[in-house]
Amino acid sequence: MSLIAEFARTARTRPKQIALLTEKSQMSYGDLLDLVTLLDIELHGRGVRPGQTLVLDRARAEFCLAMALVLSLRGLSVAFTTAKQATEAELAFDRVITSTPRDDVDPERQIVIEQGWFSALGSYPPPDFERLGGGGRFITQSSGTTGRPKLVVGTEEERIGTLQYGAGYRGVSLAGRRFCSTLSPWTGWALSTNLATLLQGGSVLSLTAEADKLPAYIDLYRVDALATTPAVIGRLLEIPDAGQFLSSVRDIRIGGSLMSPEMTREFAEICEARIHIGYGTTEIGPILTSQIDPKAPPPAGFVGSPLRDDLDLRFFDEKGALLPDEASEGVLGIRFTDPARKRHYLADEEERDFILTGDILRRSDLGYFYVGRIKNIINFGGNKYALETVSAALETAFPGRRFVPLVVPDAKGLERLALFYTGESELDGGELRRVLEKDFVGITAIHLERLATLPVTATGKIDTEALHRRIAKV
Secondary structure, eight states, rough: OOOOHHHHHHHHHHHSEEEEESSSSSSEEEHHHHHHHHHHHHHHTTOOOTTTTEEEOOOOHHHHHHHHHHHHHHHHHEEOHHHHHHHHHHHHEEEEEEESSSSSSSSGGGEEEGGGGGTTTTOOOOOOOGGGOOEEEEEEEEOTTTTTTTTEEEEHHHHHHTTTTSSSSSSEEEEEEEEEEETTSSSSSHHHHHHHHTTOEEEEEESOOOOGGGHHHHHHHHHOOEEHHHHHHHHHHHHHHTGGGGGGGGGGOOOSOOOOOOHHHHHHHTOSSSSEEEEEEETTTTEEEEEEOOOOOOOOTTEEEESSSSSEEEEOOOOOOOOOOOOOEEEEEEEETTTTTOOEEETTOOOOEEEEEEEEEOSSSEEEEEEEEEOEEETTEEEEHHHHHHHHHHHHSSSTTTEEEEEEEEETTTTEEEEEEESSSSSOOOHHHHHHHSSSOOOEEEEEEEEEOOBEEEEEEEEEHHHHHHHHOO
């Protein structure tokens, strides 16, 4: 069974039901199939053929969902990322689909979406969706275990298998529900959750430029299932009377990073929704989940129990060696129990049986707990960046200085940066924020300190413990 056939069967029973809501438009199930037909015809007319690899350099929800279905219809490989990222990852692509011509891609390899296309929406006869499709590939971006962007490749068949686990809720059907994810519709996680909602017969609210107005949109469209991160929860808690906008929400899934028990209790005071926590990866999808009692939240670090029966979870040591079956703590490694269902990193020369997350977890009778990570990475709402990448970007932006970034929690327990640097003068905080906002989504510095010299250990390495002690004294 192909993804397009599954969607077409669902759409056939509810063609006029709203499938997608955005800041600017709404589309029914029938409208979405019309868009698939239109894009299929326009792309074919510009030389796209089955088996080719395309880059969708456009992060709008309607295009992401429609191209996921065109991918299935014609057996295409589609990378949901920027042309720049695809080129840097050495992806061999045939064409780039974009709304604005790009200077860094040969014009002959670009397909520019034109407004005039849409005047014909709904006027083309659709193909037999339920008899076609299959063999497509999804290529999505991940920060991987290193905090450096990678592209993850997965088959259409494997993606369909992941969709049966929906948005990561346990025992919750999305049929007839209004679901909203605060992640970009470009991401692999958002693609899966949005597609899963539609296959179950629900409606998707996807926000981009107006994401800061999330509470108002939730209230306006009566969203009753929400998937978000602790970072967004933190912003909601800062909005006066935010609870009045959240009365329709019945289930909320929180993932991407840990949320403190204190924040959980505080959020429960303004929203009566059932709170689901979870743990997952772009490489695999949702892995662990649990519904928790906000009045008596589990101990800090709890991330849930296994959601799926198609995964094998094992522990490894920090050098990547498999630990004995009885081990209860280590670096989490995951693989599909069916060896045919495997995602892999683009251009990964090493054949991987397990994908190692880089996160250290502990297993108990209650479930799994997050302990820490083996890499120098900051994680803010699922946006992961290597600290070495942060320091390199800052040293390029501010020549003549050396930067040492550390990960520290803020008052809500969210990961932030503490930045120590050397140089002849104090750094302008506003200029620093602009650099961070440009290259590192969501990452902010809550401690900025210039030192004459950086402390070092007896072996000549930066003494990070000494720097953490300086922060503790503030």
